Amino acid sequence: MAQRVDLIIVGAGMAGLSAAAEAADHGASVLVLEKEAECGGSSLLSGRYMAFAGTDLQEAAGFDDTPESLVADMLAVGEGKNETALVEAYGRHQLETYSWLKTKGVQFHAVQAVSGHSIPRGHQITPAQAIETLKLSAEASGKVRVLTEAPVRRLKKNSDGRVTTVVYEQDGTEFEAEATHGILLTAGGFSRSKQLLSDVAPQLDGAIRIGGKGNVGDGIRMAVEQGAWTRDYAYLKGTYGFHPTADGPRKSQALAFYKGAIIVNKEARRFVNESISYKLIGTEALRQENGETYQIWDQDVMDAGVEGDALYDFRKLLDLGLIESAPSLDALAARMNLPAGELKKTVADYNAAVRNDNDVFGRRTLTHHFGKPVVLDRAPFYAMRTTVAMLATYAGVAVNEQAQVLNPFGEPIDGLFSAGEMVGGFHGAGYMTGSSLGKAAIFGRIAVRTAIKSAVVS
Ligand SMILES: Cc1cc2nc3c(=O)[nH]c(=O)nc-3n(C[C@H](O)[C@H](O)[C@H](O)COP(=O)(O)OP(=O)(O)OC[C@H]3O[C@@H](n4cnc5c(N)ncnc54)[C@H](O)[C@@H]3O)c2cc1C
Known part of the structure; x- marks a missing residue:
């Protein structure tokens, strides 16, 4: 006979474990099924920023922020293609979720300026600490069971057409489990599926693939x-x-361009406004010959690096030999096999444009509406060969703001909920840093509340 619980959660990353901890708050019985041996998926590998507005950390740092400004930025970065109702739900629930995560024991260390935000909103977590804390918090209720190495294979409907049952595997045996309140899919995206990616986005074939090992689009x-x-x-x-080696064990990443670096192609020519979303820069970078591009910066930008930060610890990458340095632009060009005359001209043109505020690519800020571009003239100079990675796929199933999965006519599919990276419609045309971990926690919790509420009413 199938096991029976209130809720079944498929996938134990930020979305699934936030949902499990929320369900524990409501006293629900929950079965969490995780495909891999370790919980955490892409959440565990993440750059560690969560986007929130109006927090104590922002206040302490002197940043005056509002949910309305966060929502406006998200819609602007998404070019208005996002589902407004989902973005507004994020705005309404984000501050409460930040506080809830803190009460669960998730630690927030600092707030940084990150892509897409007009004010610093990247709240830094330690992913392993957050994942472990949420899991322990859920399990402490005594009613949440987390099974690892338990991939879910298929879902089933009952005779009323409600999705009630999961078929999963463990130790080579197939089991069924049934949920009375609902099934929540939080199985992440498909950044690790070469085939699915190539089927839906062949323009990204040149990108390296990073992300949770199990994230191949099962959900x-x-x-x-x-x-x-x-x-x-x-x-x-x-x-x-x-860095092109980032699909190995080290996820080496440096966003020196958001601290003032320029980006050039193999002809040492700029091709993009470096302050725009790194997703949009990625699209332009893949259009360059062989997808080959370099970040170039000087000692002032180097000094703006942040030790221990996933995106801005330039010194660490220099020590690892992933960033080159040289006393002059000529020497740097020689080291990177770039045309020296062209590199010098590109930097000189850029410096003149910064001084005159007339950049040909329209760069007026360091990141989206934040910071002032800087001239690159203080030796030594630095370069990093830089590439594009598929680390998340912000596309997938349609949901409403209650996290119910929708059919092609916009109607909820009875018994089925979804949250996190496997959901589409939230980011629209562009993603801003921190909003994926943020939406995973926010909508994971919303899904649970909807499932519990609808179970009481029905
Ligand atoms: C290097 C990197 C840096 C990033 N930086 C940031 C950042 O700074 N800020 C931000 O907001 N986002 C960032 N992201 C994106 C973000 O980490 C993810 O979008 C987010 O963590 C997704 O959370 P999730 O819970 O939806 O999925 P995941 O955390 O991926 O969890 C999904 C889980 O489902 C499991 N699963 C899959 N299939 C099945 C199945 N059939 N049965 C059972 N379980 C299954 C997976 O194994 C996985 O554990 C980054 C991603 C990467 C890779």
Whole structure:
């Protein structure tokens, strides 16, 4: 006979474990099924920023922020292609989720300026600490069971057409489990599926692939089989800023361009406004010959690096030999095999444009509406060969603001919920840093509340 619980959660990353901890708060019985041996998925590998507005950390740092400003930035970066109701739900629930995460024991260390935000909103967590804390908090209720190495294969409907059952595998045996309140799919995206990526976004074939090992689109496939509509494949983009070796054990990333570096192609020519979203920069970078591009900066930008930070610890990458340095631009060009005359001209033109505020690519800020570009003239100079990585796929099943999965007619599929990276419609045409971990926690919790509320009413 199938096991029976209130809720089944498929996938134990930020979305699934936030949902599990929320369900524990409501006293619900929960079965969490995780495919891999370790919980955490892409959340564990993440750059560690969560986007929140109006927090104590921002206040302490002197940043006056509002949910309305966060929502406006998200819609602007998404070019208005995002589902406004989802973005507004993020705005309404984000500060409360930040406080809730803190009460659960998730630690927030600092706030940084990150891509897409007009004010510093990247709240830094330690992913392993957050994942472990949420898991322990859920399990402490005594009613949440987390099974690892338990991949869910398929979902089933009951005779009333409600999705009630999961078929999962453990130790080579197939089991069924049934949920009375609902099934929540939080199985992440498909950044590790070469085939699915190539099917829906062949323009990204040149990108390296990073992300949770189990993130190959299982959740999306299972939801689609139950009648889910999908959204946002057209907006799939890679993330610019990774060293070409980042698909190995080290996820080496440096966003020196948001501290003032320029980006050039193999002809040592700029091709993009470096302050725009690193997703949009990624699209332009893949259009360059062989997708070959370099970040170039000087000692002042180097000094703006942040030790221990996932995106801005330039010194660490220099020590690892992933960044080159040289006393002059000529020497740097020789080291990187770039045309020296062209590199010098590019930097000189750029410095003149910074001084005159008339950049040909329209750069007026360091990141989106934040900071002032700086001239690159203080030796030594630095360069990092930089590429595009698919580390997340912000496209997938359609949901409403209650996290119910929708069919092609916009109607909820009875019993089926979804949250996190496998959901489409939230980011629209562009993603801003911190909003994926943020939405995973926010909508994971919303899904649980909806499932519990609808179970009480029905
Ligand atoms: C290098 C890197 C840096 C990033 N930096 C940031 C950042 O700074 N800020 C930000 O907001 N976002 C960032 N992201 C994106 C963000 O980490 C993810 O979008 C987010 O963590 C997704 O959370 P999730 O819970 O939806 O999925 P995940 O955390 O990926 O969890 C999904 C889980 O589902 C499991 N699963 C899959 N299939 C099945 C199945 N069939 N049965 C059972 N379990 C299954 C997976 O194994 C996985 O553990 C980054 C991603 C990467 C890779």
